[in-house]
Amino acid sequence: MLQVEDLHVSFKGVQALRGVSFSVEPGEILGIIGPNGAGKTSVLNCINGFYRPQRGRIIFHGKEITHLPPDARAAMGIARTFQNIALYRGMSVLDNIMSGRIHHMRSNLLACGLWFGPAQREHTAHRRVVEEIIDFLEIEEYRYHPVADLPYGIQKKVELGRALAMEPRILLLDEPMAGMSVDEKMDMARYILELKEVRGLPILLIEHDMGVVMDISDRLIAMDYGVKIAEGPPSEIQNHPAVIQAYLGEEAG
Amino acid sequence: MAAVRPCGDYKVSYAADMALLDTAFYRVGFALLVPALAAAPFLLGRYIFLMNIIGIFAIGATGLAILTGFTGQISLGHAAFMAVGAYVSAFASERFGFAFPVAMVLACLVAFLFGAAVGLPSLRIKGLYLAIATLAFQFLIEYMIIHATGGTGAILVPPAGVGGFVVETEVQFYYLLLVLWLGSGIFAANIIRSRYGLAFMAVRDRDYAAEVLGINLLRYKVLSFGLAALYAGLAGSLWAHYNKLVTPEHFTILTSIDYIAMIVIGGMGSIWGPHLGSAFVVFLSQGLKILTPLLIKVLPMFGKIAVPAREVLFGMVIIGLLIWEPGGLAMLLRKFKRYLDLWPFAY
Ligand SMILES: Nc1ncnc2c1ncn2[C@@H]1O[C@H](COP(=O)(O)OP(=O)(O)O)[C@@H](O)[C@H]1O
Ligand SMILES: [Mg+2]
Numbered sequence: 001m002l003q004v005e006d007l008h009v010s011f012k013g014v015q016a017l018r019g020v021s022f023s024v025e026p027g028e029i030l031g032i033i034g035p036n037g038a039g040k041t042s043v044l045n046c047i048n049g050f051y052r053p054q055r056g057r058i059i060f061h062g063k064e065i066t067h068l069p070p071d072a073r074a075a076m077g078i079a080r081t082f083q084n085i086a087l088y089r090g091m092s093v094l095d096n097i098m099s100g101r102i103h104h105m106r107s108n109l110l111a112c113g114l115w116f117g118p119a120q121r122e123h124t125a126h127r128r129v130v131e132e133i134i135d136f137l138e139i140e141e142y143r144y145h146p147v148a149d150l151p152y153g154i155q156k157k158v159e160l161g162r163a164l165a166m167e168p169r170i171l172l173l174d175e176p177m178a179g180m181s182v183d184e185k186m187d188m189a190r191y192i193l194e195l196k197e198v199r200g201l202p203i204l205l206i207e208h209d210m211g212v213v214m215d216i217s218d219r220l221i222a223m224d225y226g227v228k229i230a231e232g233p234p235s236e237i238q239n240h241p242a243v244i245q246a247y248l249g250e251e252a253g
Numbered sequence: 254m255a256a257v258r259p260c261g262d263y264k265v266s267y268a269a270d271m272a273l274l275d276t277a278f279y280r281v282g283f284a285l286l287v288p289a290l291a292a293a294p295f296l297l298g299r300y301i302f303l304m305n306i307i308g309i310f311a312i313g314a315t316g317l318a319i320l321t322g323f324t325g326q327i328s329l330g331h332a333a334f335m336a337v338g339a340y341v342s343a344f345a346s347e348r349f350g351f352a353f354p355v356a357m358v359l360a361c362l363v364a365f366l367f368g369a370a371v372g373l374p375s376l377r378i379k380g381l382y383l384a385i386a387t388l389a390f391q392f393l394i395e396y397m398i399i400h401a402t403g404g405t406g407a408i409l410v411p412p413a414g415v416g417g418f419v420v421e422t423e424v425q426f427y428y429l430l431l432v433l434w435l436g437s438g439i440f441a442a443n444i445i446r447s448r449y450g451l452a453f454m455a456v457r458d459r460d461y462a463a464e465v466l467g468i469n470l471l472r473y474k475v476l477s478f479g480l481a482a483l484y485a486g487l488a489g490s491l492w493a494h495y496n497k498l499v500t501p502e503h504f505t506i507l508t509s510i511d512y513i514a515m516i517v518i519g520g521m522g523s524i525w526g527p528h529l530g531s532a533f534v535v536f537l538s539q540g541l542k543i544l545t546p547l548l549i550k551v552l553p554m555f556g557k558i559a560v561p562a563r564e565v566l567f568g569m570v571i572i573g574l575l576i577w578e579p580g581g582l583a584m585l586l587r588k589f590k591r592y593l594d595l596w597p598f599a600y
Contacts, residue, residue, distance in 0.1 A: 048465060074467035086465075088458035090522060091451075099455050103467035105448040109476075112447030113440040119447055120268060127267040166466060 001026050001202060002170055007046050007056035009039075009226075016042040017053070018226040024170065027200045029192065031207060031217030033237070035246055038223040040206045041083055044172045047204075048080050049073045061169070075103050077169030081159045081176055083206075089148040093158050096147055097133055100165025101126040133161045137191065153184040160191065171195065171203045177212060185209065189216050214238060222246065273442050273524075278590040290431055294424045302423050307528075307535045308434040309491045314515040314527030315441045316484025321513070322521035323445060324477040325457030326375055327384040330391035331512040334482040336398060336504035338364045338489025343410045343499045353413045353494060360490035361483045368482020372475040391506055398501045406501040413494035426495055437487060442524040444480070453477055454522075511538075514567045518574060520581025529582040537570075538563055 002024040009017040017039045024030050032040050045051040047058055049070035058066045065073055079100075088096050105126060107119040134140055137157045142150060147158055156176060163171060173192070177185045189212050195201045207213040213220070214234040222230040222237055224246040230237055237243055274280045294301045317331045338360035345356035371390050378386055398406045413420040413429060420426050444450055452473045455463035460470055493499045511534055519530025541563050548555045558565075578584055 050461065069469075070461075070464040071467050071469045074465055080465055082462070086459050086462040088455050088462065090458050091454055095451060095454070099451045099463075099466055102448045102452050102455075107447065109444070109449065112449055113443050115443035115447070119443070120271070123271060123447065124267045127271065131267075162466070 001061055002047070002204075003057075003059040004043070004047065005057045005059070007043065007053045007058075009042055009046060009051050009053050015226050017046070019056075020223070020226070020228050021056075022221055022228065022231065024202050024204055027196065027202055028218040029196050029203045029205055029216055031205050031213045031220040031234075032223060033207070033210070033213060033220060033243075034223035034229075035249070037225075038246075039226040040223055041174055042226075043223075044080060044174055044204070044206065047073075047172060048078055074166065077166070078172065079163035079166045079168030079170070080172035081156075081163050081174060083174040083178065085152075085155050085159055087147045087155055087159055087162070090146070092144050092146055093139060093142045093150070093161075094130065094134075094144060096158055097130045097161045097165050098126065100162045101130065103166065129167075130165055133164050136164075136194075137161050138187075153180050156180065156184075156188070157191075160188075164195070168201070171201055173203060173205045173207075175206050175208060177207060177209055185212055192216055224249075271446060273439070273446065276590070278593060287435075290435075294427055299423075301427050303535060303539060305423060305427055305430055305495060306539075307532050308427075308430045309488050309495065310512075310515065310535060311528045311531035312434055312437050312491070313485045313488030314512055314519070314531050315438060316481035316488075317512050318516045318519075318521070318524075318527040319441060319444070319453065319484070320477050320481035322516055322523070322526060323450060323457060324453040324474065326372075326474060326477060327380070328371075328387040328478075328481065329384050329506065329509050329513075330371065330387035330389075330394070331481070331485055332504040332506070332508035333391045333394035334364050334368055334485035335489035335492065335508070336394050336499075336501065337367050337482070338486025339493040339499045339504065340398060340408070340489075341486070342490035342493045343408045346411050346494075347408060352416075353411075354415060357487065357490045357494075360486045362486075364486020364489070365479045365483040368485075369475045369479040371482070372478025373471075375474045375478065376471045388506070391509055395501055395505065406499075408499050410493045410497050410499055412497055413491075420494075430491060430495075433487070433491065437484065438524070438528065441484070445524055449473070449476070511567075514571060516581075517571050518567075518581055520583030523581070523583030525583045525586065526581055529586070533570075533582065534567070537566065541566070 004023065005021050007017045007020045020039070020043060022030070032043065034040055042051060046053050049068060053066065056066070057064055060076060060078065065076065088099065091099070105122060107122050111117070111119045134143060137160065139154060139157055139161070142154055147155055150158070160173070160176060176192070177188050180188065192203060192205065193216055196203060205213065205217060217234055220232065220234050220237040221228055222240065222243045229242040229246060230240040232240070274283050289296070293304050297304065313331065313335055316334070317328065320326050320328055341363045342356040342360040345351040345359050346353060351359070371387060374386060375383055402408065413426065415429070420429055452463065452468050455466065455468055456470060456473055464470060489504070492503065515530030515534050516527055517530070518533050519526030519528065545559045545562070549559065574581055580587070
């Protein structure tokens with residue numbers, strides 16, 4: 001459903017990606033691992049449209065999207081979260097997640113300005129969807145909190161909730177568990193698995209915690225210096241010589 | 254915090270939860286406010302002209318609140334959009350004989366188009382550079398008015414009127430204004446709680462994360478500029494027919510700065526902010542106008558600083574607010590509300 005072919009990206013001499021190819025199959029969790037600077041985030045930035053690769057193609061549900069702007073890709077059903085949380089800090093948890101519904105809302109400016117009638121009915125319907133997400137992520141008590149004041153782990157949940165509110169067809173998660181406590185990581189892993197199993201949502205997951213990523217991924221890709229160095233089931237990647245080498249190199253350097 | 258709801262204030266439905274006046278404090282407040290506004294001419298007597306000025310500028314400031322407070326785009330040219338509205342309305346009624354309601358709608362539409370056009374470069378130009386671009390627009394409009402009208406730029410304007418009824422007095426104008434003031438204020442508040450408001454705030458808080466939700470940045474920025482200009486245009490049209498005269502002196506950069514003072518003092522990111530801010534700024538300027546001659550009589554040397562005194566005072570109020578209460582008067586109101594919610598038991 002998502003094919004990435006031969007991506008090349010460079011920044012003033014730094015080659016972030018040097019020919020990365022892979023595909024995400026329906027309903028699977030594909031994990032991406034690799035040391036810092038390997039190019040993992042750059043892959044997500046190409047898929048969601050922040051980076052234009054110098055070479056390569058991205059195909060989503062049979063349509064080439066390599067040259068579409070980010071908002072058009074989002075509208076096609078590509079949702080993501082960020083390594084460094086990118087919530088709307090001036091808004092409440094509720095409004096942050098509600099923002100994920102914007103591209104499903106249709107009321108025009110006049111209807112919205114008058115509010116009573118169609119706009120209110122539409123808003124209420126979307127509010128119901130948002131409440132389901134809030135229940136799912138167990139953040140009811142923070143509903144009206146401005147996100148800026150919330151603990152890091154909760155903010156990560158809200159960001160996931162905002163992406164889910166889009167009802168995406170694929171979810172790109174950039175280190176969703178970074179900086180979390182063990183309990184919070186377990187919760188997050190549970191949500192991710194449930195999304196796959198209950199909703200059949202395909203997920204591309206970048207994660208540093210080896211234990212977790214090995215546990216929940218169906219397949220794994222390992223990257224180093226902008227190339228894919230290994231691909232396969234977790235058990236295989238765990239003992240792959242090139243992967244061990246890459247991580248040893250990181251520890252030594 | 255916004256999360257602290259008073260005891261017993263349970264929401265029975267999502268619709269109730271999304272209500273504009275979302276707690277008893279605001280509902281009771283509004284229920285008292287509307288009759289008070291309706292009775293203002295009897296309460297204020299000849300000072301009702303103050304409410305006319307406050308109302309007109311509150312409408313204009315509502316536009317800037319949408320643009321700057323909710324969408325995060327700075328504009329130093331808000332008075333220029335007001336000028337566009339005022340002159341369109343003046344020409345439409347004086348030269349072409351259109352009725353006031355038609356002239357007013359034309360003023361809004363043309364101002365909207367000007368706003369959208371000025372908003373176009375906002376995708377590329379940000380922050381300070383955008384402020385400078387809007388400043389350039391401000392000077393361009395001032396220049397164009399003087400040259401287009403040849404001379405001082407002053408034009409006489411017929412009084413406002415609706416369907417044969419001519420608005421002659423301050424009190425009559427006030428009731429016309431009140432309808433438009435409440436209507437446009439509620440309309441703006443509804444826009445803010447709709448998908449447009451969510452998108453505006455998303456653009457303000459983190460533009461790249463807005464794109465990721467499928468929000469087209471250019472579309473919403475241009476729309477926000479257009480709406481801001483539309484409100485300024487409405488204010489301009491009302492101003493023209495209220496004074497029965499338009500002159501470029503009313504729409505200089507100083508007026509643009511007054512607008513910024515209004516939304517900062519009133520509270521950015523609040524639907525009440527522009528109204529509170531307009532009241533504060535108008536009261537302060539009018540108060541100074543009355544006080545200055547008295548002060549000069551007592552203290553002749555005050556005459557030297559009388560002219561900049563207004564600017565200095567606003568500057569001090571704004572700096573003070575930025576330090577002690579960045580949420581402005583609207584936040585003070587909310588704190589007062591919280592105090593009442595918890596009174597007499599803080600639990
Ligand atoms: N916008 C950018 N500008 C310059 N260099 C970048 C940019 N984005 C990524 N890079 C570089 O590309 C390489 C890969 O970065 P990244 O994709 O963030 O790696 P990872 O997510 O695997 O840690 C790094 O060397 C990084 O410095
Ligand atoms: Mg990264």
